[in-house]
Amino acid sequence: MDDSRGRRTLHWTPVAGILGLILVVTIARPEQPVSDERMVDWCFACGSQWGVDFALNIVLFIPLGVALRLARVSPIRAMMIVVGTTLAIELTQLLIPGRVTSTGDVLANTLGGLAGYAIGGQLRALSVPGARQAVGLLVVAGVAVPGALALTLWLFRPAPTAHPYWGQFAPELGQFERFDGRVIAASVGGEPLRSGRLPNTAAVRARLRGRVAELRAIVEPGQATVGLAPAVSIFDSEHNEVLLLGRSRSDLVFRVRSNATRLGFRTPSVTVWNGFALGPRDSRTAPLHVVARVQSWSISAEAWRDTARAERTIEFRPTQGWAYLLPFEHLYMPAMRRFTFYWMAVLLLPLGYYAAFALARLTRVPERVAVLGWIGGVAAASLIGIPAMAGLARGTSWEWQGAGVGVATGMVIGFGVMGIIALWTPDSDHDPARDA
Numbered sequence: 001m002d003d004s005r006g007r008r009t010l011h012w013t014p015v016a017g018i019l020g021l022i023l024v025v026t027i028a029r030p031e032q033p034v035s036d037e038r039m040v041d042w043c044f045a046c047g048s049q050w051g052v053d054f055a056l057n058i059v060l061f062i063p064l065g066v067a068l069r070l071a072r073v074s075p076i077r078a079m080m081i082v083v084g085t086t087l088a089i090e091l092t093q094l095l096i097p098g099r100v101t102s103t104g105d106v107l108a109n110t111l112g113g114l115a116g117y118a119i120g121g122q123l124r125a126l127s128v129p130g131a132r133q134a135v136g137l138l139v140v141a142g143v144a145v146p147g148a149l150a151l152t153l154w155l156f157r158p159a160p161t162a163h164p165y166w167g168q169f170a171p172e173l174g175q176f177e178r179f180d181g182r183v184i185a186a187s188v189g190g191e192p193l194r195s196g197r198l199p200n201t202a203a204v205r206a207r208l209r210g211r212v213a214e215l216r217a218i219v220e221p222g223q224a225t226v227g228l229a230p231a232v233s234i235f236d237s238e239h240n241e242v243l244l245l246g247r248s249r250s251d252l253v254f255r256v257r258s259n260a261t262r263l264g265f266r267t268p269s270v271t272v273w274n275g276f277a278l279g280p281r282d283s284r285t286a287p288l289h290v291v292a293r294v295q296s297w298s299i300s301a302e303a304w305r306d307t308a309r310a311e312r313t314i315e316f317r318p319t320q321g322w323a324y325l326l327p328f329e330h331l332y333m334p335a336m337r338r339f340t341f342y343w344m345a346v347l348l349l350p351l352g353y354y355a356a357f358a359l360a361r362l363t364r365v366p367e368r369v370a371v372l373g374w375i376g377g378v379a380a381a382s383l384i385g386i387p388a389m390a391g392l393a394r395g396t397s398w399e400w401q402g403a404g405v406g407v408a409t410g411m412v413i414g415f416g417v418m419g420i421i422a423l424w425t426p427d428s429d430h431d432p433a434r435d436a
Contacts, residue, residue: 014067019085022060026089050104051264052325057108058115061086065116066123075117082113128421129354131361138354138371142378145347149318149386155260156268156316158294160208163236169195171230179229179247181222184287186232188215188243193232204234208243213256214293215245220285221276224250245292245301250277252310254292254301265324270299270314278308297392318386319344319399337398344402345409351378352410360418379403 061082068078086109090102119126125133169183186193189207191200193215198204207213217232230246242257252275261267270292279286292301302311316323320336322343358371383395383403395403 012071015064015071018064018067022064022085023089025060027092049264049266052266053102054104054108054264055325057105058112061109061112062116062119065113065118066120067116068113069117069120070123078113078117079110082117083110086110086113128417129357129361131358134354134357134361135371138351138358138374141350141354142374145351145378146381146386148321148347149382152318152321152324153297153316153386153390155258155263155265155321155324156297157259158208158213158256159259159262160205160242160257161236161238161240162205163238163240165198165201165204165234165236165242167193167195167198168230168233168235171233173230176246177225177227177229179222179225179231181231181247182220182285183232184218184220186215186217188234189213193234198234208256212293212295213243214291214295215243215254217245217290218287219290221247221288224276228253245290247276250274252276252290252301252303254299256294256299260324266326268299268314268316268323270301270312272301272303272310272312275301275303275310278303278310279305297390317392317396317399318390319383319395319402337396340396341398341402341405344399345406348379348403348406349410349413351375352407352412353414354410355407356411356414357418360415375407379407 064082064085065078068081073081083106086106089109090106126137129137167186169186170179170181172178183195188204189210189212191203191207193204215232219231225247226249228246228248230244232243232245234242234244236242240257241261244253244255246253248271252272253269254272255267255269258268275290276288278288286305288303288305290301290303293299297316298313299316300311300313302309304310317340319340320343322339352375355371355375359368362368362371379400383399387394
């Protein structure tokens with residue numbers, strides 16, 4: 001009886017620990033609440049970063065689902081625990097200033113818990129695969145890497161909406177600050193832009209969908225702001241942002257709606273530091289010329305007044321998928337290479353992990369050579385093939401290094417897991433998983 005009770009306690013300890021961690025992450029009061037209001041969001045896909053929030057909420061509840069499966073909780077009971085937990089969290093957040101109770105969070109948390117429960121049922125096959133399983137997982141991991149890189153490039157593509165467009169000069173919008181300068185003139189791809197409903201929506205949309213989407217504007221800078229203040233923008237009739245050129249402090253910000261925006265990830269943008277502060281300090285009313293464009297796989301902005309000029313260009317690469325997830329702009333920073341290195345290492349780690357099991361389970365030399373060849377082929381397709389198809393330069397040194405470190409780390413972990421299992425079963429000369 002005591003042994004049975006001890007086993008139940010051991011099974012439920014991870015569940016309790018994960019529940020505690022979830023509560024700390026979701027219930028803790030924000031250090032700087034944005035307001036004292038108790039907010040309820042009944043909209044599923046609302047907000048500029050809803051896709052990131054949805055994905056993170058799924059990931060947050062996957063460990064809970066895995067722990068419930070390992071604790072041998074029935075599917076119905078596990079569902080009740082997951083749904084009950086997320087409902088309790090969302091209701092509690094009604095009492096916490098700065099937190100938002102969202103129906104999207106309930107759905108994402110439930111999906112995460114169900115996914116974790118399903119993963120828990122296959123945990124042994126995923127963590128200690130046999131020969132056939134290892135080869136299958138190796139193939140899946142290898143296909144997923146170039147697929148993720150191709151998806152990264154697709155997310156960068158401009159995605160103007162199909163609704164009527166409205167041009168806005170220095171608009172008053174609740175989510176932004178007010179630009180106190182003046183817009184003298186603006187155009188998109190040569191099509192004149194005005195404040196109000198655009199009579200040439202179809203032409204502007206075609207320009208934005210072309211290989212080059214260019215915005216030109218002449219503005220009086222006005223005073224510095226704290227947050228983002230749109231100077232020239234295009235919104236559609238459904239209040240979706242299509243294009244925005246604005247001021248944040250003294251910086252110039254340009255962004256265009258992309259496929260990433262559609263899915264609720266971070267919109268690719270470019271910031272020209274001090275772009276609105278060019279020339280003498282007392283020149284807040286002197287006209288500033290701006291040219292901003294999205295071209296192929298780059299986004300750029302340039303500002304000039306008299307002889308003063310400032311510009312920035314972002315060259316986007318398929319290995320920069322991490323940029324869609326972060327809430328701040330990193331593509332200009334020295335840390336860009338480090339983030340790309342880590343991103344590639346994470347993407348390639350499963351490939352190395354399952355390669356280790358395949359190399360250990362397969363006994364014929366040609367099979368092992370095929371495994372190593374598959375790894376090389378995946379790396380070449382990812383860092384040579386995908387960039388070449390997009391007209392970009394082949395993989396950089398830190399991209400190759402990140403991929404190599406990811407494969408090597410995965411192999412070390414895989415061989416380490418097999419070594420630990422061998423130490424636990426020293427009297428067994430036959431590994432049942434080898435023939436699985």
